[in-house]
Amino acid sequence: MTLIPSIGQPVSRLEGYQKVTGAAKYAGEYKAPGMLYGYVVNSTVTKGKITRFDTAKAMSLPGVVEVFSHLNRPSVGKFSLQYADMDAPPGSPFRPLQDDEIIYNGQPIGLVVAETFELARYAATLVEVEYATEFFQTDIRPNVNSARSPKIGMATMLKPPPPKPKGDFQKAYDASFAKSEGEFYHSTEHHNPLELFATTTIYEGDGKLTIYDKTQGTVNSQLYVANIFGLKYKNVRVIAPYVGGAFGSALRPQYQLFMSVMAALELKRSVVVTLDRSQMFTFGHRPQTIQTTQFGADADGKVNALHHAAIGETSRFEDYTEVVVNWAHMIYPAENTLMQYKLVELDVFSPLDMRAPGGATGMHPIETTMDDLAYKLKIDPLHLRLINYSENDASLNRPYSSKELMQCYLQGAEKFGWDKRDPEPRSMRHGNKLVGYGMATGIWEANSLPARAEMILTKEGKLQVNSAVTDIGTGTLTVMTQVAADELGLPMEDVIFSYGDSKKPFAPIQGGSFTVSTIGSAIKAAAGSLRKKLFKKAASMKNGMLKGLELEDVVFKNGRIELKTDPLTFVTYQDIIAENNNEPIKALKFSVPNVLKLKKYSRATHSAAFVEVEVDEELGVINVTRAVTAVAAGKIINPKTARSQILGGMVWGISKAIREETITDHRLGKYMNQNLGEYHIPVHADIHELDVIFVEENDDIVNALGTKGVGEIGLVAMPPAIANAIFHATGKRINHLPIHLNDLL
Template sequence: MSQTIATPPTVRLDSDVVGKPISRPEGPAKVSGAAKYAAEFSVTGPLWYGYVVSSPIAKGKITKIYADEVLAIPGVQQVFSHENVPSLAWFDRAYKDDVAPGGSPFRPLHEPEIMFSQQPVALVVADTFELARYAASVLRIDYDVAEFNTNLEVAAPKAFDAPKGKTGFVPPPKPKGDVEQAYADAPHKVAGEYVHHAQHHNPMEMFGTTVDWLGDGKKMKIYDKTQGAPNVQQYIAKIFGLSKEEARIISKFTGGGFGSGLRPQYQVFMAVLAALELEHSVRVVMDRSQMFSMGHRPHTVQDIRLASDDQGYLQAMEHNALAETSQFEDETETVVNWSGILYKVPNSQFDYKLTKIDVNTPADMRAPGAATGSFAIESAIDELSYKAGRDPLDFRLLNYTYTDPTENKPFSSKRLDDCYHEGAKRFGWDQRNPEPRSMRDENGLLVGWGVAAGCWDASMQKAAAKAVLAADGHLTVSSATNDQGAGTYVIMTQMAAQTLGLPLAQVTFELGDTEMPEAPVQGGSWTANSVGAAVKDACQAVGKKLLKLAQKMDDSPLAGVDFEDVQFADGHIRANEDISRSVAIADILAASGEAKIEAEGKAGPNPINMLKYSMHSHNAVFVEVKVDEDLGTIHVTRVVDAVAAGRIMNPKTARSQVLGGVVWGIGMALMEEAYLNNDLGRYVNHNYAEYHIPVNADIKKIDVIFVEEEDDIASPIGVKGVGEIGMLGVAAAVANAVYHATGKRVRELPLTIDKLL
């Protein structure tokens, strides 16, 4: 009697750790103080300290520096200024870092001209920090003061089209249809000017650099506060004519950056300059007020015109923006494009211009351009919904677009509609009374509910990683990427562990060192997908080597099995079709006699997908505010932020990212504003006491929803990133909720008491 033997079914063991809420492995080091930041590292031999002297004027020229008076103080080692800084060839060629805008970048201590208030004009180096600070405070400098202008409105007549070519800048979409005629004919229309003034990053860790002079030629270890060690290395190596071995940049932990650390800041140049000239270890740390001289979200004025028909369908959209830049660089942001991406409208026109004023170059700041543009368009859309007699949420769904109108491309994925529905359900939007000033709480406070949407690029950058599997079974993966608090350490550990089926305890991820494989700056929400894909590629390369070694073992159960037909799980390599055909990775390593198995991996954007698809993450934000109409005080009491951002690698750290974004959105809406005194040409509230940001008492309930979304087009690992998207729409939703509560529409941020009263 013959017997049929069934083929074992394909079984996939559940060994996924990607997508699980795993805690940060570096968490204990951070809370215990063991984690070292740029200004905390020990050095070889004694350490000298540098303190930066900042210009008190906004424009002019240094005529004399009385350095001899300071050099006479015992313990003062040197005063660096344009008078004694050596000629640097790459400075003369206006060397740019990886994320520099167009124009000629600022060159510290290069010339006597003053181009902005708080410009660094000297560096005093002394034996101790206290002495360096004192000597800097008594250093006398004479200036010739020139006429200046720091007022955007005054400079507006000299506005010009933003130059193309800056990384990340997308020129405004081409016009469609006839906006003028459509606007004139439409029954419902809105026109308004939307303004926010300069906002500053204010990360907790101030910019600082510790240069460890190793005494071997020009060899240095440079510990820098940055969002991209490789970018700083390229900048420093080119300017000073150093090799990569001589200028090793290390940045293991970054105490917040939000975009301020994308470019090398001037303290790293000064610290390296001093170390090279003095042949000594040097530390330079900025103070809080000096942090206001290192870039900001640019003051921007936006004009919007919207119109709809009687049913609420958009007929016309015009969105124009005017932003500031410095006199020497053309900092650009993608501001107006998001309006065209979010909504379907037959007649549209967009414009984005810059004008030069006497300030330092603005800088990318969390969701650059999009945070600015989304406030304006989402406020205007809300206002038009009332004019058209439609619920603000229904109005957005009515004008929903399933393709990108600006590029005539399909989205790689888009679940904004599900964000609307799931967020509305969680928030209880159906209980909203549509009439402004119609809702009050038990204490008589006016209650308002607002909604807004957001959109952010899902982009990838080139990245590389290295994986080393030791004989004891421990896997170490490395990449020169950064972690400014986003959770890079943990999500890369998860990716590596899952790819090779190892327990998390057997995996270590290392970052922030230019001796590691190169990675892009951490910004743009591209770290998770770019570096994550490179980590997976490196680990798969190790896996292929493991499989070959396993197949060399006597009577190998994996003989003849292709890599595509195996799975790595539970510390084993198993055949997909019969998981009993299995070899333990520990046994493979023992049998091989190899001390380690290592491989490098890389990843980058798919140019074909970039041509064929529009790739974005989306969110919908619902906000409740309570307003005391006698005092004009506003409290954000509830927020629901529903996010569709592809695969979520770690819902715990991703939720933390969105929470931080919501808090910042609340700060942008109600508090954050740098006061630029145009008579002095400087920001006058350059401290934590007067530059207001939310504190614990300002933040109530925040609910985060991650809408399930698969997108292998946007990235090979299905990830889009959540760093920016969680902030978008929040400021507009707050302003819209305030209108619903009070009946007053405020178009200028921050929405302070005086504007409401």
């Protein structure tokens, strides 16, 4: 029987049973003999110095082993932490417990270590701390005059600066037939994955550690720990088989990792440190951002002038940047452009990549300004996008490796029923609800990074595939198993994909929608090497049926090597292993993107989102009743897990548009809603009819698999589509997110 290829099949997640039954163990759930528990003490002021740190009451409790602070922190490495963290922006990364200085509210200033978690938590309340406070600034709005250009660093490769100006923007804008401009504000948002941040450090002795960490990069955490604590890399093993959500929050090593390792090394015992929900608000976040746009078009709707400026928030000690203003010219080929991006230093922790960083922030002003321009031109918003459609990336004067955005527009509009839209605002009703239709374009980069993968054909005829990559719940385990199975022509049940372990072949951090392309390409490269080894062995077998043939004469399928022209001429993998004295056959390969080839093209995933909202005319309550997202993302390895990713992004888009916001009291410099009761995210009752279309897109340039990521593209177009639908329903253009009911009363 011929085996059906795995790629393209809607396979359920292979680890799903373990997760829903509770068998999957997360970072804070591992045990060891003599385990100790750490609880973090956080600062209650925003800026100043610690003048008194009294641990007497805490230490008097039986079972409290130690309280660490700046007064007794063990010495650590003196070099720049920037080179111990793949995702560190330019600057001087935060060093926990380094000194008595307070640089942001909620800063970790101590660690109580005790025999039980409950005891450590209670003892933390007995630590007495006094401060000398200093003046601070946490609000971006009154500080825009201090905005400056970002510093250049290693992160610039993945976060390029704004494109250079083109033409004469001001002259073209002034002469435009139709103009639209706006100022936009995006407030702070915090990651709230279901799994709390935790690290369990198992003390093995002799300088060896096994660390279970909530991370998006086992190798990244390994580099961090080894460098900071002066350990040999081979003696630090970081394991993360299950990660309960992350989407950027676990790209960088968070402070609980430092605390856990520090305590384990000093006390020579295993230590677990778990943050509580409120402490999840004491590190990285999506930054406050102020943006302005000015778009101009001629009488036919052709956009001829684009200006997009953004001022983002960063900490005093690092320059965190996002790609916010680059997108408009990548989509709309205006001849006159001006894009600007600056930062304001504030007394906050460094912001951190949060699903679709920069894109989710920047696409809202771009696409709502385009929507406003359409109304001023009396052109349908979808038709305006079609008028300005281009196959090229005008910002870099390059063609796209592939671009099926046109089909996203057309197929999405048809599925949604866009043609039933009455263009006049406040013209569509459903009882006492105002009904609005809105749409927006989405774009996200399609990158891949260097990675290594190992393939082993075992003596049992199984295929073992090894990679250090994590799976943060996106389906990486399942998708990589599918890729490997097809590369060797095996059923998925004969493939074992081992991952989430720093001792396995190198993988970069999991983020940026590049994991499938990156690890998939490495697996494909390793498979190519393994196929050559298997064929060489098969062709050299005495009385072998493939003797004298060339590699191009055969195919690898059904667990064997077959002659292309005659499937009955074959050698099974079991035969090859037997010929190899029942020893496994291995291949280890490093995959590096072809930079010379890729630099000739722009590479991006595209989408179009269509949304229906209902707004209660008297109460202003907003409900997203329907949405369709059409996506062009190259080859879709698993339409089931990919659809799940897009749906998750759409839900997050609803959250960003009308729910999600961290409230700051700038008089205190403190986040006030540090819990899931007051940090509003959608619940089941908020989510209605969502649909996803994958437009067929073939790309033989972007990488060996022809894949593009889908982690971010489902989010970026939803907030502007919702904002545009709210305008269509109410006639009110609200330029800050989230949009609250009081904005519409």
